[in-house]
Amino acid sequence: MNDTSAASSKPDFTMADFLSTYRYWALFFSSLFVAVGGQGLNSVLPLISQIAGSSAQTIGIFYLGSSLGWVIGAFVAFMVAPRQGWAALVSPILVCGVVTIGFLAMPAFWGSPVFLFLFGLAVGTVRAVFPLAIAIFLVGGRPGKIDFACALTLISTTILASLFAPMGAAFLYEFNQSGLPVVWGFLICLLLAMLVLLPARDLGFDEPARPRHKPLPPRQRSPIMVAIILVTPVIVLLLIGLVAFFFQRSEFGATGSFALIPSVLLLGVAVGVLIYFAYWVYHIHGELAGAVASQRLLTPLAATLIAILAPLGLPILVMTLGDLLNDRARDSGQGTSISITWLAVWSILLPPIAIAMIQNAANKSYTKV
Numbered sequence: 001m002n003d004t005s006a007a008s009s010k011p012d013f014t015m016a017d018f019l020s021t022y023r024y025w026a027l028f029f030s031s032l033f034v035a036v037g038g039q040g041l042n043s044v045l046p047l048i049s050q051i052a053g054s055s056a057q058t059i060g061i062f063y064l065g066s067s068l069g070w071v072i073g074a075f076v077a078f079m080v081a082p083r084q085g086w087a088a089l090v091s092p093i094l095v096c097g098v099v100t101i102g103f104l105a106m107p108a109f110w111g112s113p114v115f116l117f118l119f120g121l122a123v124g125t126v127r128a129v130f131p132l133a134i135a136i137f138l139v140g141g142r143p144g145k146i147d148f149a150c151a152l153t154l155i156s157t158t159i160l161a162s163l164f165a166p167m168g169a170a171f172l173y174e175f176n177q178s179g180l181p182v183v184w185g186f187l188i189c190l191l192l193a194m195l196v197l198l199p200a201r202d203l204g205f206d207e208p209a210r211p212r213h214k215p216l217p218p219r220q221r222s223p224i225m226v227a228i229i230l231v232t233p234v235i236v237l238l239l240i241g242l243v244a245f246f247f248q249r250s251e252f253g254a255t256g257s258f259a260l261i262p263s264v265l266l267l268g269v270a271v272g273v274l275i276y277f278a279y280w281v282y283h284i285h286g287e288l289a290g291a292v293a294s295q296r297l298l299t300p301l302a303a304t305l306i307a308i309l310a311p312l313g314l315p316i317l318v319m320t321l322g323d324l325l326n327d328r329a330r331d332s333g334q335g336t337s338i339s340i341t342w343l344a345v346w347s348i349l350l351p352p353i354a355i356a357m358i359q360n361a362a363n364k365s366y367t368k369v
Helices: 002-009 015-019 022-051 056-079 085-105 113-140 145-175 180-197 223-230 232-249 256-291 300-309 313-331 340-349 351-368
Strands: none
Touching: 015 022, 015 145, 015 313, 022 056, 022 113, 022 145, 022 180, 056 085, 056 113, 085 113, 085 180, 113 145, 145 180, 145 313, 223 232, 223 256, 223 351, 232 256, 256 300, 256 313, 256 351, 300 313, 313 340, 313 351, 340 351
């Protein structure tokens, strides 16, 4: 009985398992579309309501409805998502889409307190249900603490990305000061979120994780050289700044085609370093899998795409690799091989140092295999 209980409580999904499924990325992008559209709408709606002749008190009714919508969204997330995950996300999107179409079709009601309240209620509900339901879906996979935190943090970056939405909404408002393009943009975001979710009918993570393994022969590299290569664009930028300062003080100036040389040089170095960075991420995941197979490792291609494209993707991958390497060091009786605290600090402040720390720990782990 005790063995059965222990087995049932053992974590199933790792962060790599989550990131290797379509449903995770469907949740990521649908959450991104909803957050961006909602944030952009909230920033411009007061101007739209003022054009319709609404007072500040009337506009506040929309935000009151939006706040109550978070209560409804929480109810839907906790009561519906564990049983019908797909319906818990799609139903609020459909309702909000219908209300938004009504908002576009009936401009005479833009100043109506009742209509603004219902519109705010629909928008608040759809924005609230996503983060809460996604957390419930991830918990269903019974991940470990670090895997759950990393997988949820990565999706949470969609909220950070939505902070840039007001700039796009302001551009649309300048293009057409009726505010209609912003509302249309919100409706398009809802449609995109729906389209992303359609293929992923089962959003839970209740089944066993799919085995995957993409090994490469382990190869040791100099951590110092890896860090130097990755920090080269910063060094080149500083050198260009010093050269420009020298020419200014010496009353020399670069004109014509010579003025383009520093920019072309910096661009070339940046592209080369990006290629090497993608090469390193690809190979470190494959080489660690080649040393010891692990369900906690992403396939090299998936890891490379996430490190380059996903917000906070690199810090999360680095933290996961550091935790994996510490476990391998402890299993071999070597104790902790890398400081997770310093790894977290450097992965934010200066990623090449964090990458060098991972490479150093990986080199040590290869010798113990």
